Amino acid sequence: MMFYIKLAARNFKKSLSNFAPFLLATTVMFAMTFIIANIAFSPGLDKLAGAQYAKFMMIAGLVIVVFFSIIIVSYSYRFLLKQRTREFGLYNILGLNKRQISTISFWELVIAFFLTVITGTIVGLILSQFFFLIFIKIIGASYFNLGISVVAIGLSVLTFFIIFCLLMMFAFLTILKHSAISLLKDNSRSEREPRGRIIVSILSIVCLGTAYYMAITIQNPLVALMSFFIAALLVIIGTYLLYIGVTIFVLKRQKANKAYYYKPEHFITTSSMLYRMKTNAVGLANITILVTMTFVTIATSVALYVGVKEVILERFPKNTDVRTFGNDVNQNKTKLDKFIKDNQLDKTSRLTYSSFTTNTDFKPDQAKHLKITTENTITDDDAALLFVTRKDMMSIGNTLPEINAGQVLMYTVQGRRDVKTMDWYGQQLSVNQVSGKLKRVINPYTVANAYIMVVKDDQELLKLVNLFNKSNVIKDKDGGITSQTIIVNTDTLLDISEKKQAKLLAKEIDGVSISTKTNTISMMNGLTGGFLFIGFLLGMTFILGAALIIYYKQISEGAEDKRSYRILQEIGLTKKEVKQAINSQVLIVFFMPIFVGIIHFSAAFLMIDKLIKLFGISNTSIIAKVSLITIAIISVIYYLIYRKTSKIYYRIVER
Template identity: 70%
Template sequence: MFYFKLAIRNIKKSLGIFAPFLLATTVMFAMTFIISNISFSKGVDKLRGAQYAQFMMFAGLFIVIVFSVIIVSYSYRFLLKQRTKEFGLYNILGLNKRQISTISFWELLIALIITVITGAIIGIILSQFLFLVFVKIIGANYFNLGISPIAISLSVIVFTIIFCLLMGFALITIRRHSAISLLKDNSRSEKEPRGRVIISVLSLLLLGTAYFLALTIKNPLVAFFIFFIAALLVIIGTYLLYMGVTIFVLKRQKANKAYYYKPEHFITTSSMLYRMKTNAVGLANITILVTMTFVTIATSLALYIGVQDVVKDLFPKNTDIKTYTGSISENKNRLNAFIKDNKLENHDLSTYSNFLIQTTFNSDTADHINISSQKAPVDNMASLLFVTRDDMVKLGNTIPELKDNQLVMYPVLGKVNAKSMSWYGEDLSIIKASSKLKNLPSNYAITTSLVFVVKNEQELIKLNELFNVNNKSEMSDGGAQNVKSPINTDSLLNISEKKQRDLVTKNTDKINVSTKTEVQELMNGLTGGFLFIGFILGITFILGAALIIYYKQISEGAEDKRSYRILQEIGLTKNEVKKTINSQVLVVFFMPIIVSIIHFAAAFVMISKLIKLFGVTNMSIIITVSISTIIIITLIYFLIYRKTSKIYYRIVER
């Protein structure tokens, strides 16, 4: 009981030191509880499209748990460094290391109880609010979120494990040091580091490799796998950049006598050089967290906004009824029967026939396309849609008269300027369109996508048969069979949302009904989950960066206080001290944000490729969202740094 009371007294007495740690643990517990409560709540099962978002939730929960371990451990290690002198004093006063460890145990247990109670209360309140935001994002209308026992249990178990890890840190710190070393531990200064040329070169190689991968990637599917490799290289390269290149630059500045022997440069350079080993890790952490904030928020927001345009392009009218099992005349008869049976005759019908293929794409020259049965690299895949002139005119398009073996090409995605095409031995002449086709549903594509308008249905059937005859797939017994691409006939119409839901239930193996309402809910559930988790992670990352900045200001202020006092005693004026402090703060402020922007700029090409996997190809949306995200996060970062820098000034000037 004595140790328990002593632990409570220590926390009350040193609340200024314990408060940031308790704030960190409480915030991370609340974040973990919020995501897990929404993920495991039975209310989510009643939301249309939410099943797709739940996967995003579980992925986000894993990231937050890992991040919680990192941030809470970082906070406690800082707390331990501030309290090593106190531990040493206990040792001198007669307490052995086991007794000091017992005090630390009770302190951590009290902190865990405070964290769980406070974090749960905050989490329950915020989870209700954020659930409403989540429901709004995915376009659902169910607003009842309960409290999940699984979420509470999971959060408590995770943080109990984290606090056990913290107890391990405390035991190691207490047992590895003597009373004298504990008294002096928090006042030790770093030795001047070496030049670290090898580390500097290695950091540039890693970052250069990551940037090269990000900037040269072409295939979106490949980009998905390369992204994680590039991200790992950037993380390692960033740590080495601060530990190597920054020290190398500071040493060059020190060697430059004309620059170095000025009061503001002399003090700033010397101060940062001697402590750069510790500074490097903190600055690298801030840079990585800010970069992750840029990536998560910009990607999720661009995806969510871009997909709304994708759904609009997929559905010029809100319902598409498709059949694809017979000839064109048979298709039309089947559609007419379905439309008559469901009383859809008076809904502004538009009907067109088409066939769609995914094929290897060989451009022999700048003016000629060769489509043949010979396989080309996967990077040359293309989506080709063939329609007839009469159908496109009925959809409201103006198209010139066409002859046999003549077609009009409409590039949807990718740049193709061919004037002729060889279609399995059939020579075709291409007329390049000067505008886009109107009222034709766009095809989901992540590679080159083209629409070809042919003269009439006979030409459509001829080109379709050439494809079917010349394409075979390998069978397990070593033989081959023809790959059939049927001619589809689609009827487009606008009907009520209730009628859309009724028609979807009437899908058969001969009739396929897809509606804007159905697809919009599916995409909202998927991209809404991305957006929600993206913002939760973005907030978490920026809070982590704010916490690290705060700790840096306190620790550096404490270390610089004595140095600046000595400098004033030997003749440096208060204005010169303030000018020097401003110089150092500005350098430390700008470095992480500039490096983060460079990282994000290099990753932009890869991010745009990843977003393209969802059919979002509007680069203006991606660019606008990315620039807006950088500006807003930079302003938030500036406000955080401005607020925390006052703590540094107060400590130094005290």
């Protein structure tokens, strides 16, 4: 046994250039897994505000990172194994049987596993402290005591133990099923020229077209949430089929076009790409999917984090919201006045308004008339309606046109509906749609459409409430009475010192609810901050995966192209023409994924915009700006990866 261990150790030293990319991949992925697990299972996390949301996001991110660790580590080992099959073949010829070769491979993986665990744990411990500081900064907390989680170490080691067991099985199967001759030839084996399959190309167009259609046509955010994963799966399948089918079909057409094909730069590029496109297709599809996922995760998490902060600022024009509720506006206001007096609060700068909210089917007919009755059900045309009074809106600093009894001003928060008249449980109302937005009003939280309906005064408001409550008293089969009652809320927005906020929040007062900007920010930061942090780490993981695949492609394709380009030079092609052909091929192969990824993300943006509305964010411009910045930054990083790895390709080919 010591012989095999020494031989495996010697192989590591002699072939360190081959093992280095694999060890880099395993160490980095182990460190990423450990960092997330260490933060997720640290006792220090439980002491942060919004910890339950942050922990949920961490565990969800951990599952995704583990999944991609399996993919990236497997891809890295497959490349390493291909580089070493010739060496295994020589061992076989020199007298070692396949079982002995498998034993050497086993001990090599054991050494790699321990190096990964030791190095990854050290790197993870150092970086987890750094990343936890970033996380603390993101969520706006001041507590810092991460510590070391034994659970995180155990979980990370167990995960990679299972991954390395899978690698061992793959190595054993590869060695056992090949003869010595096939092992010697395996690392230089090229793919046969693939056939252009029209059916595969059509399926690709159908999958991508269906996913894009879903993204464009789905309007309801809840439906978008349920459909997102279906659309993502269709995009993944369509992307693989795109490269396997459509790219080959296009290359075949180029080859058939004699005027295009029989030019040195086109002839070499087209022939080379077509000859081994089957291998290229899978790698290019992997890169495209990873780049697209990087766009989606980073853009979504940043837009959510920035957008929620804007929503909270709109939600709290002052730092505290005190709400009373009941069916009598005067009683609500009396209760508020008593609350302010009892707690010695400054009432001079308060903003007070009364409102009620309801959800209903909101689809006008062709005459732009909307009828709301007890028969209305919640559908895809569901909308949240917030009713307020013109008098209150004017008192808190808004400017509104004059209205009379029986008239409504309609402000759009989210959605598009053209309404001229409305039947509110038998009450005929004239609707005047007004552009712009109301200041200092808490917009109705909704996942679909939302509108603010302004009536003349408290009398009109209570009239609509009474019509609703009277119409929604229903007798069931047993003669019992069931009813759905609307409650009128009266909100007072105040600026209160943090000390008084804490005292008020500690009290339980009947008929009064209190919420503060500080508490709301802390709660939402736990969710959106965790989402941003995980999005950042996942984005790094996806970019790393794409970079590794690009690196492996450059090395493997450089080795394959080296002999081909040498032969072309020997038969008369100049070095300049060879370099032009190389540049043409590299540009096409390595910029196609980023181009396709941007197209995928452009379609996904429409669905992302709807999903973010689940958090009350209706400002599409924020999402658009964040998305454009994300695309620009990731494209620059991708270009730098291309520049670095293309030099490796050129060095191999030009040797």
